[in-house]
Every structure is written in C-alpha cells, then in structure tokens.
Amino acid sequence: MIRLVLRVVLVLAAIPLLLAVLYNVVNPVSTLMIGRWISGERVERVWTPIEKMSPALVRTVIASEDASFCHNIGIDIAELREAIEKADDLEDTRGASTIPMQIAKNLFLWPGRDYIRKAIEMPLAIWLDLVVSKRRLIEIYLNIAEWGPNGEFGVEAGARRAFGIPAAQVDTRQAALLAVMLPNPHRRDAGNPTAGVQRLAARLQARVPKEGPELVACLGPLR
Template sequence: MAKRISSKQTPQSKFRKFARILAKVIIWFIGITFVWVLALKFINPPVTFLMLQRGIERKIDGKEWKIEKEWIHFDDLSDNLKKAAIAGEDVNFLKHRGFDFKAMENAFEKNQKSKKVIGGSTISQQTAKNVFLWPGRSYVRKAFEVYFTGLIELLWSKERILEVYLNVIETGDGLYGAEAASRNYYHKSAVSMTKQQAALLVAVFPNPRRWSPAKPTSYIYRKQNLILRNMRRLGKLPF
C-alpha cells in the first residue's frame, strides 16, 4: 500500500513561499517607485502629503482651507534665492550624491550636547521627504527617505532637485514654495528677489510657522547674516 503524502507544509516550504511573495513585493515596489520618481522629473508635483495635512489641521482649528502655491521654473527663479538655499541649507549640495555625512556627524555631536535638535539633512533628502513621504519621525520613514533620496539623485539633475525643493517647501501658514512666500512677504515675484530677501526667507525655512520674514527676530537676522556670508563664499553657481 502506497504511503499517503501529507499536504501539511514543512517550515522550509513555508519559508520559500514567504520569500517568493516578499521578492515579488520588493520588485513591484522598486518598479512603481522608479516610474513615480522618473515621472516627477518631468511633471511638477501638484500636492504633497504635508500640504494636505496642514490643510486638514487648519480645518480642524476652524480656519479656512489654504494651500497657496505657484510653480516657478528653475530658470526663472532668482539666482540669489538658489544661492541662498544652498548657502543656508546645504553648502555641499553640488558636491555630494544626496548625503552629507560630515554634516550628519556634526549635527549628531551637537545634538548630544544640546536639547535643541539640529538637522543634518541635505536639500536632496528634504526634497525626497517633502514630495514622496508623509510628515513625522520614525525609522521606517527615515529608511524610505534614504531610498527616495538615492532615486532622485540617480534620476534627477541637481537643477531639478533644487527647483522642486524651492517650489514645494513650506514657507508659512498655508504657503508653499518661494513664489507664494515672496508675494506674501515681499509683495513681488521670486524672480526678482534680492540677496537680503532671499537670505531672510531661507533663514526661516526650518520652522516657517514659528518664524516669518515679515517679523524677523534677532536670531533670524543672525541666520540671515550667516547665509549672506556663505553666499559670498559660494561664488557663482554652475547653473
């Protein structure tokens, strides 16, 4: 009499099945995200998760829905603003491939000695975070940030990264991008922003709902002066 073959899966077969499913999920994820990032090389992102979250928060607080933004092409943005963003947020932007490990190390050391948290994220990391990810802090989100930063550095030019960054970054309560900020604070287009105006705007980037170029504190003025000095050191930009 032939032995009856048990249909019960062994631990090895279960593991192989799980591994096949996981491999398919990873392949699909890489494929979808690759196409997504490649598409946004040519298509301007219409909205971000942060914009939606801030809009919902305003409604909860009893305020009107507000997402004020206007896209400005890279060539039309003030050179002063481009230089100020690099000087204030990521001085090695043109040299690194998405990550400035020296800046991360310095930020880590300073954070060990102070209660005030200092970030070491590059413009590329901030762009990846703003465009592709949800707001918040977690190791999972950080892992995705690293992944998307690598992708945009691979598929986008430095000009495109800086263009997207300056058009989607939060610049005030319900304000996003340099154009909306410039029209609200300076009553002019970001096309003609001066060095002082650009440096002042970038000085409030880390927390634009706490600080404002319209009412700069002494701390913001000090940051503005530091950015202006860094702008002089940068010299002429290659684009």
C-alpha cells in the first residue's frame, strides 16, 4: 500500500515537470481557464505570439510584475527574504512573486495563498526557468494571465476588452493601465480606470523608460 501511494505521489510530481518541458512547443491553458470551462463559464483567449504584442506592453508588464525577470532564477531570493521579513501574512508577500512563480501557480496549482502552495510553487518556478527560455516564459505569462472579470485571458482579449484594439497596437499609457490590472482584474478596469488606477499607471509609465533595455535584455528582438 505504501509503495502504491509513493508511486502515485511520484507520478503526480512528475506531471508538471514533464508538462513544463512540453510547454516549450505547446501553448498551455491555466487551471483557472480549465475550471471555468468545466463549470460552463465564459473563456476568451486568443493565443498571441510575442512578436505580435506591443513591445511597450511586454516591457511594462515585466516592470510591474517582476523587474528582475531577466536576472533571477525563477525566484528572487533577496526580494522574497525582504518581503517575508516585512509581511504580516502571505497576502503581503505578493511583491516577491516572480513571473515564473505566477506561471507555476496559474498552470499547475490552485488559487489562494496558503503555505503549502507557496512551498510547491517555488521549486516549480525554478524548474520552469531552467527548462523554458525567458522569451517563452513571458509569452506564456502574457497569454494565460487573467485580464478581465468575465473570462478574458491573455493580452489580446485584455486589450480588445479595454480599448477595442489588438495587443500589437497598445501604447505606453494603455500598457501601464493593463499592467496595473493584473493584481485584481475583477476590481481594476483599464478601459474605465478609477483615479487610483490612473495614478498607479502613471507612476509605472514614468518608471519603465528608466529601466527599459535592462528589463528585456534576455528576450531578444521584440518586433
């Protein structure tokens, strides 16, 4: 019985490791998208290659979500340590969540902020960073992130919902508005931003040119 349980555990552990490698060539869907399909809820996602996205959008999302993306190993140890020292609970550690960590959560894990999920998320993020290129990782992230309250996933659906334009045509201001939606796309709306969302976007838009080339140095040409 114990051997059977161990085999099941090993198989379950191997699935995300093998899928991560497969996602170099296969376009994935998130667990949230699958959950919505199962429950009969709306899902809108048009997979968009990074070459067909606005470079301003790619840079701005990286600046907002994971400024050390090109240099970290899937987790940012310094940021994580600092966030844990300052945090009162897991909700406060979001600032240390890298893009690979968010991909690991969206593709393989469940929502929430419990310690068990975080403990699984970090090694998965390191594995993703090891077996998938940085360029492919950001392409995956921008195509599986939730960008609206009614089943809009990926930048194409997000840009069309907010501005009525494809992701390729998003300008710097629109990119900032979309980027600051990501923490809570059910309460923040790039197409109809509150004053608070506009302030966050303006600060982000001002910051990106200063960090510009460094943010995307690992991605190669964006257009």
